[in-house]
Amino acid sequence: MKGSEKGEWKQVGENLVRHAGGSYYLRAKVGGKVIRMKLDAPDLRIAKLQRDDRLTALRAAALETTTSNVRTMGDAITLVSDRLLKGAHLEQPTVEYYAALIEILRKTLPCDLPGKSWTATQAAAWWKKIATKYAAQRANNILSMARRVTAALLECGVRLDDPARELKRVKILAKNLSIPTRELIDQIIDSIASQGKRASKESAAFVGFLAYAGCRYGQAKAVTWENVSQDWITFDSGVRGSKSASQRNLPIFEPLRKVLDPLRYEGATGPIFKLRSPRIALANACVRLGVPHLRLHDLRHFFATFAIEAGVDIPTVAKWLGHKDGGALLIRTYSHVRDKHSLESAKKLV
Numbered sequence: 001m002k003g004s005e006k007g008e009w010k011q012v013g014e015n016l017v018r019h020a021g022g023s024y025y026l027r028a029k030v031g032g033k034v035i036r037m038k039l040d041a042p043d044l045r046i047a048k049l050q051r052d053d054r055l056t057a058l059r060a061a062a063l064e065t066t067t068s069n070v071r072t073m074g075d076a077i078t079l080v081s082d083r084l085l086k087g088a089h090l091e092q093p094t095v096e097y098y099a100a101l102i103e104i105l106r107k108t109l110p111c112d113l114p115g116k117s118w119t120a121t122q123a124a125a126w127w128k129k130i131a132t133k134y135a136a137q138r139a140n141n142i143l144s145m146a147r148r149v150t151a152a153l154l155e156c157g158v159r160l161d162d163p164a165r166e167l168k169r170v171k172i173l174a175k176n177l178s179i180p181t182r183e184l185i186d187q188i189i190d191s192i193a194s195q196g197k198r199a200s201k202e203s204a205a206f207v208g209f210l211a212y213a214g215c216r217y218g219q220a221k222a223v224t225w226e227n228v229s230q231d232w233i234t235f236d237s238g239v240r241g242s243k244s245a246s247q248r249n250l251p252i253f254e255p256l257r258k259v260l261d262p263l264r265y266e267g268a269t270g271p272i273f274k275l276r277s278p279r280i281a282l283a284n285a286c287v288r289l290g291v292p293h294l295r296l297h298d299l300r301h302f303f304a305t306f307a308i309e310a311g312v313d314i315p316t317v318a319k320w321l322g323h324k325d326g327g328a329l330l331i332r333t334y335s336h337v338r339d340k341h342s343l344e345s346a347k348k349l350v
Contacts, residue, residue: 008020009025012024012044012047013044013047013048013051015027015028015051015055016047016048016051017036018044018047023038023039024038024039024041024044024047024050024051025037025038025039026039026050026051026054026055028055028058029155030055030058030059030155035058037054037058039051039054056157056160059154059155059156059157070115070152070153070156070158071114071115071158072111072112072113072114072115073109073110073111073112073113073114073115073118073149073153074106074109074111074112075115076115076149076150076152076153076156076158077102077105077106077109077111077149079152079156080102080145080148080149080152081099081102084098084102084148085098085099085102092218093218098145101141101142101145102145104130104142104145105142105145105146105149108126108129108130109126109146109149110122114158115153115156115158115159116153116158116159118163119163120163120165120166122163123163123164123167124166124167126146127143127146127164127167130142130143131170136170136171136172137172139170140169140170140172143164143167143169146164147162147164150162150163150164150165177298177301177333177334178292178298179298179301179302179305180291180294180298180302182302182306184289184291185208185211185299185302187289188207188282188285188286188289188294189204189207189208189211190204191285191288191289192204192207192278192281192282192284192285195281199275199281200281201262202273202274202275202278203275203278203281203282204278204281205259205262205263205273206220206273206275206277206278206281207278207281207282207285207299208255208258208259209256209259209260209272209273210278210296210299210300211299211302211303212253212255212256212259212303212306213233213250213256213303214250214299214300214303214304214307214320214321215235215250215300215322216297216300217277217296217297219235220272220273221271221273222236222271223235223271223272223273224269224270224271224272225264225268225269225270225271225272226269228252228260228272230252231251231252232249232250232251232252233249233250233252233256234247234248234249234250235247235248235249235250235322248319248320248322250320260272277296278296279296282294282296300321303321304317304321304330304333304334305334307320308330308334314327314330314331315327317330318330
């Protein structure tokens with residue numbers, strides 16, 4: 001529904017809305033399109049009955065047209081893959097991640113089995129294997145993709161029930177993050193830079209940029225000198241020109257400026273970092289210093305902790321990181337930092 005219409009409609013059931021004038025409408029996605037159809041129903045009970053009849057008929061018609069080739073589990077997976085990956089306005093890392101999830105489905109689901117024959121018992125047995133084989137977040141994402149497949153089977157009229165409906169997501173336990181100190185980060189950067197290899201200086205700068213800009217690896221690879229002004233770095237998200245495209249600005253504070261200034265040159269253009277990845281350099285530095293292994297993503301954790309401990313408020317740190325929840329995720333993830341900061345703040349109340 002368009003933004004101007006939202007106030008005129010109220011969701012009153014699954015695939016069922018009511019207009020401000022009192023009329024009930026079926027609203028569902030069928031054949032890849034959103035259908036809104038008026039129902040001749042005097043009350044909600046009758047509307048639900050009519051919704052079920054109309055929806056069954058629409059899905060049956062869809063099965064005979066655009067999705068008439070969907071019969072097996074494999075057919076449904078292909079339909080989901082085509083809709084999700086072809087022509088979608090997604091960043092390349094997201095496309096690759098979705099493609100990996102779809103490939104797991106192809107390897108673990110009975111692709112040759114007719115979609116109407118996959119039972120809830122078989123779905124539960126499949127989920128038990130997935131949930132024990134993969135990490136919680138990965139398993140849950142695989143389940144979400146599987147539910148797209150069963151939704152496609154429903155939409156195409158291959159079946160009337162969802163065998164994956166009762167499958168429960170794996171509970172994600174809070175991680176005990178091991179956050180490096182600023183002293184250790186600076187030691188790692190110095191250790192990498194001192195190796196005297198061709199890419200040592202750039203590797204050190206890359207690690208420093210990830211630590212003091214708080215961005216993800218893919219964002220660091222994509223940032224160009226055109227994104228850098230005297231005081232700000234602009235990070236692009238989504239596909240430029242699409243609805244998902246957005247930007248966020250990060251102020252260049254002193255530690256980040258010390259990373260960037262040696263890299264600047266007159267008329268600098270194009271990507272800041274041409275190095276493929278500083279991952280190996282980071283791993284080797286940890287070994288040389290005798291400290292636990294750090295991932296590139298741990299540098300983002302460091303930035304969040306560093307900013308919070310420095311007294312930057314949670315909503316601002318969330319904005320710098322590109323979070324759109326106002327800081328809810330930060331509060332959950334870095335509660336240990338928040339508690340420590342609260343104790344230090346409490347000492348000021350005298």
